[in-house]
Amino acid sequence: MRRLLYSFITLFVLATTIFGLVRLTGDPAILLTPEGATELERIQIREDLGLNETLLSQFGRFISEVATLDFGTSFHLGQSVTDVYFDRLPNSILLVTVAMAFALALGIPAGIISAIYNGRWMDFAAKSLALTGMSIPGFVMALTMMFFFSVKFSWLPTFGIGTWKHLVMPGIALGWYFAASTLRLVRSTMLDVLSSDYVKLARLKGVKERRVVMRHAFANVLIPLISLTGVNFVVMINAATIVEVIFVWPGLGSLLLEAVGERDFPLVQGIVVMSGTLIIITNFLIDIVYAWVDPRIRLTR
Amino acid sequence: MSISDSDSPLETSQEIRQGPKDEGSTSDLQEQGPTSRRARFRTVFGFIGQLPVGSTLILGTLIFFAVFAPLLAPHDPIKPVEGIYTYTPAAWKDGGSWAQWLGTDFLGRDVWSRIIYGARVSVIVGLTGTAAAGAIGMVMGVVAGYFGGWVDAFIMRVVDAWLAIPTLVLAILLSMTLGASMWNIVLILGVVYWTRYARILRGEVLTLRERDFVKLAEVAGASRIRIIARHIIPNVFNTWMVLASLTVGVVIVAEASLSFLGV
Numbered sequence: 350m351r352r353l354l355y356s357f358i359t360l361f362v363l364a365t366t367i368f369g370l371v372r373l374t375g376d377p378a379i380l381l382t383p384e385g386a387t388e389l390e391r392i393q394i395r396e397d398l399g400l401n402e403t404l405l406s407q408f409g410r411f412i413s414e415v416a417t418l419d420f421g422t423s424f425h426l427g428q429s430v431t432d433v434y435f436d437r438l439p440n441s442i443l444l445v446t447v448a449m450a451f452a453l454a455l456g457i458p459a460g461i462i463s464a465i466y467n468g469r470w471m472d473f474a475a476k477s478l479a480l481t482g483m484s485i486p487g488f489v490m491a492l493t494m495m496f497f498f499s500v501k502f503s504w505l506p507t508f509g510i511g512t513w514k515h516l517v518m519p520g521i522a523l524g525w526y527f528a529a530s531t532l533r534l535v536r537s538t539m540l541d542v543l544s545s546d547y548v549k550l551a552r553l554k555g556v557k558e559r560r561v562v563m564r565h566a567f568a569n570v571l572i573p574l575i576s577l578t579g580v581n582f583v584v585m586i587n588a589a590t591i592v593e594v595i596f597v598w599p600g601l602g603s604l605l606l607e608a609v610g611e612r613d614f615p616l617v618q619g620i621v622v623m624s625g626t627l628i629i630i631t632n633f634l635i636d637i638v639y640a641w642v643d644p645r646i647r648l649t650r
Numbered sequence: 651m652s653i654s655d656s657d658s659p660l661e662t663s664q665e666i667r668q669g670p671k672d673e674g675s676t677s678d679l680q681e682q683g684p685t686s687r688r689a690r691f692r693t694v695f696g697f698i699g700q701l702p703v704g705s706t707l708i709l710g711t712l713i714f715f716a717v718f719a720p721l722l723a724p725h726d727p728i729k730p731v732e733g734i735y736t737y738t739p740a741a742w743k744d745g746g747s748w749a750q751w752l753g754t755d756f757l758g759r760d761v762w763s764r765i766i767y768g769a770r771v772s773v774i775v776g777l778t779g780t781a782a783a784g785a786i787g788m789v790m791g792v793v794a795g796y797f798g799g800w801v802d803a804f805i806m807r808v809v810d811a812w813l814a815i816p817t818l819v820l821a822i823l824l825s826m827t828l829g830a831s832m833w834n835i836v837l838i839l840g841v842v843y844w845t846r847y848a849r850i851l852r853g854e855v856l857t858l859r860e861r862d863f864v865k866l867a868e869v870a871g872a873s874r875i876r877i878i879a880r881h882i883i884p885n886v887f888n889t890w891m892v893l894a895s896l897t898v899g900v901v902i903v904a905e906a907s908l909s910f911l912g913v
Contacts, residue, residue: 355807363811374826486903488910587816591907605819606911609826617823625814 356629360622364415367621368408376400377424377612398424400614411618420619425611430619433604440510441600444523444593445585447516449578451524452531455479457574459528460535465562467540479532482525487588491522491595508597519596523589527581534577535570542566571642579635583628715766716773723763725750730758772902775836779901782840784894787847792882794848795855796874805848812845821908835908839901847893854886 377398378391395401399410414420420430459475466472482490498518499507505514542548543566551561590602597603601620608616715722725731731754740753740761752761794805812820824838858864858881867877 355803355810358803358807359810359814362807363814366808366811367815370820370823370827374823484899486906486910488907583813587818590816590818591910594911602816605816606822609819609822617819621815621819624816625811628814 359629360415360625361412363625364412364618364622365408367618368411371609371612371614371617372404374609374612377614398614415622418623420622421615423608423616424613425608426613426616430615433616434601434619434623437599437601437604440598441586441589441602444516444519444589444598444600445582447520448524448585448589449527449582451520452527452581453578455482455525456528456531457535460532460570461539461562461567463532464536464539464543475532476536479529482527483529485525487522487526487591488595490525491518491592494518494522495595508595510599515596519592519598522595523585523592526588527585530577530581531574534573538570538573539566542569572639575638575642576635579631579638583631586624586627712769713773716770719766719770723760723766725760725763727759727764727767730754731760734758771832772905775832775839775905776898776902778836779839779843779905780894780897782836783843783897783901784847784890786840786844787893788851788883788886788890790844791848791851792855792878792886795852796859796878796882798856798859802852806852809845809848812842817842817904818907818911821904822911825908835905839904842904843897843901846897847890850889850893851886854889855882858882858885 376391376395378394378400392401399407402410418431420434422428423430423433426433456479459479463472463475495507495518498505505517506512508515543562548561548565551565552558556565586601588602589598589600590606592598593600593603594606601624605617605620607613608620731750734750734754736754736758737756738747738750738754738758740751743753750760750762752765754760755764790805790809794802821838821842824841825834828834828838864877864881867881872880
């Protein structure tokens with residue numbers, strides 16, 4: 350209950366912050382009118398958009414909009430913000446899911462391998478592979494991949510959405526960064542667990558090494574891994590902006606960037622508040638998954 | 651008589667007091683001078699010897715170029731090279747020349763010089779941006795953790811809200827408001843990245859606050875500001891440094907992404 354209250358306060362702070370921030374950036378009427386427009390036309394537009402009201406009444410209207418989850422009409426698209434948002438959301442989720450799958454598929458095995466072969470060349474190789482992704486900015490990675498896979502070999506399409514081929518490069522460009530943090534977590538937790546008494550006991554009992562690693566050691570990695578993945582999932586939706594812009598992926602990141610550029614107040618506010626709500630829901634889901642994975646938590650509650 | 655009597659013991663006592671002191675200090679210098687210098691030399695040398703070779707070389711080169719950029723760059727990074735106003739390829743390709751060995755960009759600016767000056771911007775923004783974020787985060791985290799109550803609740807809700815806004819979008823919104831100069835970018839990166847410090851330092855302070863030495867300082871009547879400055883901050887400084895070292899890279903990449911998006 351307390352957490353629910355906190356969530357609402359967080360949402361309120363978020364809404365207030367973003368409401369203030371977008372209004373600091375300038376006047377949308379200048380962008381919405383053609384070059385030689387008169388002041389009268391601009392005043393007309395401000396009146397149409399409801400920007401001539403006092404800040405307080407605008408804020409009141411915005412908060413009541415948030416409460417009903419209806420964010421009004423986008424300034425420059427002319428469509429309902431909620432419609433635009435839910436049009437783009439599946440694309441974002443698709444991209445982030447693929448990227449996360451790539452991050453986990455690279456990070457977990459690499460983490461396990463580097464923990465088992467701690468200090469040897471396999472450890473070094475796995476770590477280098479993951480750290481490469483962390484230290485290269487997303488756009489450099491994206492453009493380099495485009496150069497090789499699209500321009501040189503023309504295996505993959507450079508931009509757009511449609512087939513699975515469109516997903517490969519954005520997924521890797523976005524996911525590689527997160528593979529590194531996954532690897533670190535898996536590696537350090539595995540190292541801890543592998544030197545624990547019950548793993549030694551299991552080995553003494555003659556349990557096969559494969560089973561020791563997967564069953565006894567890896568099971569302990571799951572809890573922190575879920576927590577990290579949950580956080581990363583949210584961070585990823587936000588971090589996807591650059592990748593979406595480069596690959597012209599019609600997701601939420603590029604939509605938000607476009608909205609910011611156009612000073613489209615309702616759209617910016619809508620996307621940010623909706624994403625905030627999603628984050629809060631995700632955090633709740635993570636807690637539920639915890640209990641499902643770890644019997645200890647389930648029993649104590 | 652009485653004066654001389656009282657004078658002489660004073661003098662002798664001064665002599666006695668000064669004598670051994672002088673001798674001691676000179677003998678200290680003579681005996682320990684070389685060893686302490688050697689020890690100091692050894693600690694400095696040992697410190698250098700302990701540094702990982704690869705990373706030190708990379709960072710050293712980067713900082714060297716950043717510091718001496720005006721001396722090392724053959725051309726002005728902003729103006730086109732005299733006589734060249736278009737793209738030229740690198741020296742090992744057809745049509746390239748060793749005068750501009752990495753070639754020039756589409757405005758005729760020397761790429762090598764631009765890389766050297768770029769190192770300077772990266773180092774400055776990386777370090778100052780991290781420092782800005784660290785400063786805000788330290789204040790917020792320590793205040794939230796130490797004072798607790800509604801202050802803590804409020805700051806933590808702000809941190810949560812910050813997490814929900816995409817960092818790049820927040821940075822772009824701020825730069826549209828402030829205008830995009832290098833120092834504004836530093837400030838913006840500070841405003842964007844302080845939350846991770848605040849969250850972690852708050853947790854540290856929460857446990858520190860319950861420790862005996864803080865309780866004793868409170869009982870002894872130390873003011874809150876003194877406790878924070880003398881007892882809390884020195885104890886979270888280690889964590890702060892680790893966070894800062896992790897943030898430098900993030901900040902540099904963020905700055906690169908911002909300039910890629912044209913901020």
